[in-house]
Amino acid sequence: MELEKRELRDSLVKSLVSEGLITQEQAITLEIEKERSQATLADSIRTLGLMDEETLINFLSSKLHIEIFPLKDFIPSKEVLELVPQEFITKFRIIPLQREGNILKVGLPDPFKLEPLEELRFHSGLFIKSYLVNKDSLDSFIKTFFASSQETRLEEVKPEEEKPSVVKLVDLLIAEAVNLRASDIHIEPGKDKVSIRFRIDGVLHPFKAPPLYLYNAIIARLKIMANLDIAERRRPQDGGFQVQVSGRSIDVRISVIPLVEGESIVLRLLEREKGLFSLEELGFSKENLTKYKHLLRQTAGIILVTGPTGSGKSTTLYASLLEIRSVEKNIITIEDPVEYHLDFAKQIQINPSVGLTFASGLRSILRHDPDIVMVGEIRDRETAQIAIQASLTGHLVLSTLHTNDAPSAVTRLIDMGLEPFLVASSLKGVIAQRLVRVLCSNCKRERKISLSQLRKSLGLEPLPSDERVGIFEPSGCQECSRTGFKGRVAIFEVLELDSSFDNLIVEKASxxxxRVYARKKGFRTLREDGFSKIVEAKTSLQEVLRVLGG
Structure with missing residues (x-):
């Protein structure tokens, strides 16, 4: 916990400005960094690179009346080093210097971090006297005296998952991710720290990094929570567990893969009681929503949702089932995995280890008198063929496919080896989608741009008009964790395939x-829908270009 007093910080910042060590603008930047990261003044100055290390510790020494201890050529005695655990030294960057009676002199680069000193006083039974040390010199000192032993200890670390500190660390890590709306947690070994990143609104953000010596214990703790083999480090493993965070039930799916440097773990977080989205909440334009609802009213045929991994396809499928559910309809799904539990559908999770694949499961479903079938993904020719057979025998089949846009889904099915005339007969519509981040309503800022230039930036046909429109850009505030965005919305293209497309499909058109033919019939592309979302101030031009490229 950082115990730096607000009044002291303000006084020090004013002194930095008055003494010409930083500018007023840099002082404002320091305040922003403080709000963003909750870092101490010393950490913030170092992170922002506002001055060299020597100038910083000289300033802190003069203002806080703390002596500087030069580490150059200093060699501590073995007896003094043994007074402080190595883990404490590498974790808190505090080193023992000398002992005089019942006083232990320690060196630290940040005088505002007081809690570790209290912990050290408690465990050592000695009074603690602090000295400022150059952080660069301290890093070299720790590397010199502890690097080799630390490397050995990493190999010797046993599964310390039951130690309260590691248990608490993992629990706090998951809770923080949930509170920040993260969908995934990435954990892997770094150079001298554990690399932890949260995926928030589709983008990875670094999180506070624990010291590297905790890496094996964190991995072991997570493996035990997921009922995985903690001794297996050569093969990938998958598992899961459930946790409660502030009264919310969270399903955690865990994937472990071996790396040259160790193991990488990714946790996928799913809130079990989170309500399903309706179609209206996903981001469909009025025109696209009308088209898609018309497709869902079909009693038979295939409707595909396409896009890359993480583009919200499953969410759209669930919303589609929510739209067409009825006590008069038997809805069965086969998924990998089941992400949300539906009280109006029978759900199957594939299990290849016992022979339950999408293809075999789909065959069984068709013997179970379904009206509507949802297949998590069409991955191969066999699954595609069974889906087509189902659609041609009076079933409505919803599924996903990995293509860049809606028209490409047609050619992808044919490339899988399906007969073009069967594709033409069964495929009723395709939706392509991407997720873009929503601008934070609290801090987004407006700028003017010509309508023609905006369209040109998106690769759309420019308009001859010189009309200027207001579009918005991210800024960053506390409410959005300084990202400028909060939440995501989908951009769509909806391709309705009526009988007029049959000849094109049968003739294996590209x-x-x-796409050219569909546009003549009113088809709007992803870029055009992105254009609308920009003009409606839902997202930014840069965000649409980040997602769609260009």
Whole structure:
């Protein structure tokens, strides 16, 4: 916990400005960094690179009346080093210097971090006297005296998952991720720290990094929570567990893969009681929503949702089932994995180890008198063929496919080896989608741009008009964790395939040819929907270009 007093910090910042060590603008930047990271003044100055290390510790020494201890050529005695655990030294960057009676002199680069000193006083039974040390010299000192032993200890660390500190660390890590709306947690070994990143609104952000000596214990703790083999480090493993965070039930799916440097773990976080989205909440334009609801009213045929991993396809499928559910309809799904539990559908999770695949499961479903079938993903020709057979025998089949846009889904099915005439007969519509971050309503800022230039930036046909429109850009505030965005919304293209497309499909027309024909019938592309979201101030031009490229 950082115990730096607000009044002291303000006084020190004023002194930095008055003494010409930083500018007023840099003082404002320091305040922003403080709000963003909750870092101490010393840490913030170092992070922002506002001055060299020597100038910083000289300033802190003069203002706080703390002596500087030069580490150059200093060699501590073995007896003094043994007074402080190595883990404490590497974790808190505090080193023992000398002992005089019942006083232990220690060196630290940040005088505002007081809690570790209290912990050291308690465990050592000695009074603690602090000295300022150059952080660069301290890093070299720790590397010199502890690098080799630390490397050995990493190999010797046993599964210390039951130690309260590691248990608490893992629990806090998951809770923090949930509170920050993260969908995934990435954990892997770094150079001298554990690399932890949260995926928030589709983008990875670094999180506070624990010291490297905790890496094995963190991995072991997570493996035990997921009922995985803690001794297996050569093969990938998958598992899961449930946790409660502030009264919310969270399903955690865990994937472990071996790396040259150790193991990488990714945790996927899913809130069990989180309500399903309706179609209206996903981001469909009025025109696209009307088209898609018309597709869902079909009693038979295939409707595909396409896009890359993490583009919200499953959410759209669930919302689609929510739209068409009825006590008069038997809805069965086969998924990998089941992400949300539906009280109006029978759900199957594939299990290849016992022979339950999408293809075999789909065959069984068709013997179970379904009206509507949802297949998590069409991954191969066999699954695609069974899905087509189901659609041609009076079933509505919803599924996903990995293609860049809607027209490409048609050619992808044919490339899988399906007969074009069967694709033409069964495929009723395709939705392509991407997720873009929503601008924070509290801090977004407006700028003017010509409508023609905006369209040109998106690769759309420019307009001859010189009309200027206001579009918004991210800024960053406390409410959005300084990202400028909060939440995500989908951009869509909806391709309705009526009988007029049959000849194109049977003749194996390219996706470009299908797109050209579809546009004549009112088809709007992802970029055009992105254009609308920009003009509506839902997202920024840069965000749409980040997601769609260009």
């Amino acid at each position: 996706s470009d040819e299908i």
